[in-house]
Amino acid sequence: MILECIATSLADALAIESSGGDRVELVSCLEHGGFTPSDGLVRAVLDAVSIPVAVMLRPEQDSFHYSESQLSVMRRDALRFQELGVRRVVTGILDEDGIADVTTLSRVLEGTDFDVTFHRAIDESSDVAASLERINKYPRITHILTSLGQGCVDENLDCLPWYLEHARPRLILGSGITHGNVEHIQQSLPSKEIDLHIGTALRFGVATNPVDAQSLREFVKIVKNLNLHDEVHIENESSAQEVTIDRTLRVFKDAGFGLFIHFGLYSLLGGEYRGKVTPFLAEWIRLSFDIPDNEYRQLAASFNPTAFNADHICNFARTWGMKYICLTAKHHDGFALFDSSADSFNSVALSPLGRDFVREMSEACARHDLLFCVYYSQAQDWDHPGGLRAYQEAPPAPLFTQYLEEKCIPQLRELLTQYGPLAMIWLDTPMSMTPAQCRQVKDLIRSLQPSCLISGRIGCDLEDYITTGDNMLPRSSQKKLWELPATLNSSWGYKRSDQNWRTAQDVIRQLTKVRSRGGNLLLNIGPDGTGAIPEPSIDVLNETGEFLRMFSDAFYGTSACPDYPYEQDDFYLTEKCRRVYIHLRRLPSNNKLRLYHVENKPIFAKELSTGIELEIATIKDLEGHACWNLDLTAAESVLSRSLSRWGSVVIEVGIEEDTLQLSNF
Numbered sequence: 001m002i003l004e005c006i007a008t009s010l011a012d013a014l015a016i017e018s019s020g021g022d023r024v025e026l027v028s029c030l031e032h033g034g035f036t037p038s039d040g041l042v043r044a045v046l047d048a049v050s051i052p053v054a055v056m057l058r059p060e061q062d063s064f065h066y067s068e069s070q071l072s073v074m075r076r077d078a079l080r081f082q083e084l085g086v087r088r089v090v091t092g093i094l095d096e097d098g099i100a101d102v103t104t105l106s107r108v109l110e111g112t113d114f115d116v117t118f119h120r121a122i123d124e125s126s127d128v129a130a131s132l133e134r135i136n137k138y139p140r141i142t143h144i145l146t147s148l149g150q151g152c153v154d155e156n157l158d159c160l161p162w163y164l165e166h167a168r169p170r171l172i173l174g175s176g177i178t179h180g181n182v183e184h185i186q187q188s189l190p191s192k193e194i195d196l197h198i199g200t201a202l203r204f205g206v207a208t209n210p211v212d213a214q215s216l217r218e219f220v221k222i223v224k225n226l227n228l229h230d231e232v233h234i235e236n237e238s239s240a241q242e243v244t245i246d247r248t249l250r251v252f253k254d255a256g257f258g259l260f261i262h263f264g265l266y267s268l269l270g271g272e273y274r275g276k277v278t279p280f281l282a283e284w285i286r287l288s289f290d291i292p293d294n295e296y297r298q299l300a301a302s303f304n305p306t307a308f309n310a311d312h313i314c315n316f317a318r319t320w321g322m323k324y325i326c327l328t329a330k331h332h333d334g335f336a337l338f339d340s341s342a343d344s345f346n347s348v349a350l351s352p353l354g355r356d357f358v359r360e361m362s363e364a365c366a367r368h369d370l371l372f373c374v375y376y377s378q379a380q381d382w383d384h385p386g387g388l389r390a391y392q393e394a395p396p397a398p399l400f401t402q403y404l405e406e407k408c409i410p411q412l413r414e415l416l417t418q419y420g421p422l423a424m425i426w427l428d429t430p431m432s433m434t435p436a437q438c439r440q441v442k443d444l445i446r447s448l449q450p451s452c453l454i455s456g457r458i459g460c461d462l463e464d465y466i467t468t469g470d471n472m473l474p475r476s477s478q479k480k481l482w483e484l485p486a487t488l489n490s491s492w493g494y495k496r497s498d499q500n501w502r503t504a505q506d507v508i509r510q511l512t513k514v515r516s517r518g519g520n521l522l523l524n525i526g527p528d529g530t531g532a533i534p535e536p537s538i539d540v541l542n543e544t545g546e547f548l549r550m551f552s553d554a555f556y557g558t559s560a561c562p563d564y565p566y567e568q569d570d571f572y573l574t575e576k577c578r579r580v581y582i583h584l585r586r587l588p589s590n591n592k593l594r595l596y597h598v599e600n601k602p603i604f605a606k607e608l609s610t611g612i613e614l615e616i617a618t619i620k621d622l623e624g625h626a627c628w629n630l631d632l633t634a635a636e637s638v639l640s641r642s643l644s645r646w647g648s649v650v651i652e653v654g655i656e657e658d659t660l661q662l663s664n665f
Helices: 010-018 039-048 068-084 102-108 120-124 128-136 157-166 182-187 213-225 237-255 282-288 293-302 310-319 357-367 397-418 435-448 504-516 535-550 633-646
Strands: 003-007 023-026 053-056 088-091 115-118 141-146 170-174 194-198 257-261 324-330 371-376 424-427 482-486 519-525 571-576 579-584 592-596 602-607 615-620 626-631 649-655
Touching: 003 010, 003 213, 010 023, 010 039, 010 213, 023 039, 039 053, 039 068, 068 088, 068 102, 120 128, 120 141, 128 157, 157 170, 182 194, 182 213, 194 213, 237 371, 237 519, 257 310, 257 371, 310 324, 310 357, 310 535, 324 357, 324 397, 324 424, 357 371, 371 397, 397 424, 397 435, 482 504, 504 519, 504 535, 504 571, 504 633, 519 535, 579 592, 602 615, 602 633, 626 649, 633 649
Parallel strands: 003 023, 003 194, 023 053, 053 088, 088 115, 115 141, 141 170, 170 194, 257 324, 257 519, 324 371, 371 424, 482 519
Antiparallel strands: 571 579, 579 649, 592 626, 602 649, 615 626
């Protein structure tokens, strides 16, 4: 749970951070409900605080249906906020019928890459269900600020189950929360994945007063010390779990791009042991060189990665365009990066500073609005006598069962109960686990965190989504959601000798292919033994992130288009919200691009990053099939520059239908 607090000044923001608030909502004129703050205030707050800041984007007017001149002001403000480094805006627009207008909101935010909190305009909507249906389809809206209806939150708590069922974005409850009712409100919440929003209660009920630090500390004490219910209690538990998983899968699919982090004792060795370089993966060095147990265990005493900073990694991930992070909580070597009473072979018990890296990353992801996931090797464990070892004879079945009961299941329970909500548990190499053992793992996860996704490597077809082979891209879209785990060089863990780095163009092309086929890309970094990220990784991903900031709409919240009927490698397609995105890899001859067998009538076409309009028309080919004829001449110089730098550029085409329609031969 995040405690979001309203600030109207730099002093407010500093007081919120120092008193334990988790996120700042920066506004002006709180007494009027909050308007867009000045550029100077935004810059000062962003420079001064380290916790996340969400900035209000709202012109000075009472209603949420805006004129063109007001929308123009909002567009200019949004572009300035982008330049200032704002990561999240709080805004909302209703159409003339009083329903959430995400089409207009998309135009206002064009050229930016903010995440969006849709504010309490939802509570003024004439049709909340219709508004949520639109909001759910716009992936940049990751949160909804609401009082669950007219009036105050505590008066509308009976509406909360309906909102949880119908809203994809995470809920932030606000309006009327006080010291007197916050405990009742919090104890009424069925999930930890709901945030609280406080404004005038921090100011003794007077909107023009400054934040009172002591008042906030009292809120923090109440909120942080209460135990929330872990599950939504619904009579049909199976149906409830299906609804919960479906919602998480939608969020996961929309996210599209995640950061994998392979980090552990093997990072200290850098792929080398006694002067020899492993020819295999660096993180497998304990097995590949058969390092004696006592010798490998002694590495923990020198595991002091002072350069490992979870907040810095989260900042990098956001800059690189990633929406979720997956950290290796325990890899095959058996060393855990978290506090475990099940096995003392962990970073808290044995490393010099006793750091819990899973907790550090979990808390940082919450501060930076990133989904947090953990990798856990459930079958292989080269430290426990009952753990499996690849390419070796399995231990006797009773010994493996002992490992499951003594280490695997207890450690999974610790991860699921002590580190907040997990978006996913990334399991790996089930090998010879029986169906009953795989089911035992799944049932544990479902019972403790019903919304936590289970990766494709749980075994026995019990996954929530498909995990492909390492660096292995499916040739076409799949019937089920899938994820590609991929490396930036030839190893997952840090390998000093491996300088086979991919380029930003390589990554962009891979991500484009993945998204065009309906998948997610989980791209890996391997920090070294000090915890530092290798510079080539940073360079490649900085370049990738710059590209994604320019073309974000074509990657997040998109779906695979129907398979294009002809084999070609000149472009790829994604779509969402009556938009088709053509990811162009090279300029066609004469700047004329044709897409064959397309039945949709195009409304407009433009180069996505600049908005340069392009001519597009539907014509018939010689066989009488409809096709799009797109003239790229107007944007030729822009297209050429992007293709030269990134190997890709995106054309956006508007259509009347919800999805691209291709005719048969």
